[in-house]
Amino acid sequence: MALPEPLARLIHELGRLPGVGPKSAQRLAFFLLSQDLSVVEGFAAAIVRAKKELFPCPQCFHITDRAPCGICADPERDRSLLLVVEEPKDVFALERTREYHGLYHVLGGSLQPLRGVGPEMLHIEELLRRLDKEPIQEVILATDPDVEGDTTALYVARLLQGRPLKVTRIARGLPMGGDIDYADDVTLVRSLEGRREFLP
Numbered sequence: 001m002a003l004p005e006p007l008a009r010l011i012h013e014l015g016r017l018p019g020v021g022p023k024s025a026q027r028l029a030f031f032l033l034s035q036d037l038s039v040v041e042g043f044a045a046a047i048v049r050a051k052k053e054l055f056p057c058p059q060c061f062h063i064t065d066r067a068p069c070g071i072c073a074d075p076e077r078d079r080s081l082l083l084v085v086e087e088p089k090d091v092f093a094l095e096r097t098r099e100y101h102g103l104y105h106v107l108g109g110s111l112q113p114l115r116g117v118g119p120e121m122l123h124i125e126e127l128l129r130r131l132d133k134e135p136i137q138e139v140i141l142a143t144d145p146d147v148e149g150d151t152t153a154l155y156v157a158r159l160l161q162g163r164p165l166k167v168t169r170i171a172r173g174l175p176m177g178g179d180i181d182y183a184d185d186v187t188l189v190r191s192l193e194g195r196r197e198f199l200p
């Protein structure tokens with residue numbers, strides 16, 4: 001028996017979510033249908049509102065609802081430190097540790113030549129421009145501990161050569177091939193504290 005069209009559509013849309021296969025999509029759909037209309041409306045509204053009101057910070061490219069973002073605008077942050085990450089979720093992971101008090105720069109991904117992601121698709125130009133005008137003394141490369149993250153760190157480090165800057169890479173100890181935001185807080189803090197000068 002064919003599914004009613006609205007149900008089939010809902011399952012199809014939920015199936016777009018990462019990690020959600022057809023079975024899970026169906027389970028989520030039935031869960032939503034079992035909820036009060038107000039709950040489901042609140043859920044749908046939250047998705048639309050987040051999508052409409054959030055945008056990348058014009059300075060650091062972290063996700064924000066104001067320009068500049070709360071971190072860039074915070075006078076308490078150490079403006080001599082700039083931590084470079086791949087994605088906004090990495091910023092949230094590092095902020096959760098409460099151990100880092102400098103600024104961030106979100107690249108928007110990692111270099112993946114085989115998938116056609118080149119340097120021009122990341123916020124690397126913007127990084128160089130920030131270094132030209134901001135009083136940054138240390139750049140901490142905190143791209144993911146995988147092949148793409150290492151490649152990206154190396155590429156950026158090469159571009160920074162010759163500038164009067166300390167360039168460091170977060171320490172190993174993060175699970176190789178992993179994602180920064182999967183690491184627990186203690187591991188993240190240790191890898192930040194154990195950062196070493198990074199020479200390409």
Ligand SMILES: [Zn+2]
Nearest residue numbers: 057060069072
């Ligand atoms: Zn910002």
